[in-house]
Amino acid sequence: MDNTHLSALQAKHAGIEARIKAETSRPLPDAILVATLKKRKLRVKEEIASAH
Known part of the structure; x- marks a missing residue:
């Protein structure tokens, strides 16, 4: 898996x-x-874990 896809998953x-x-911070x-x-x-x- 390329770094772009991994970065997108991490951002997601x-x-x-x-x-x-x-x-959860709402009343x-x-x-x-x-x-x-x-x-x-x-x-x-x-x-993400399977990408490593």
Whole structure:
């Protein structure tokens, strides 16, 4: 896998993490959205790990 794709995955992972932090800092976070984002983040993390 090339560095461009790996960098894109890392940026996507960081963006999802930022969305999770933003959602959980709200007074009434959407638990379903947070769970969905965490699953998406895990899939991206697994894809990054398989690229190494």
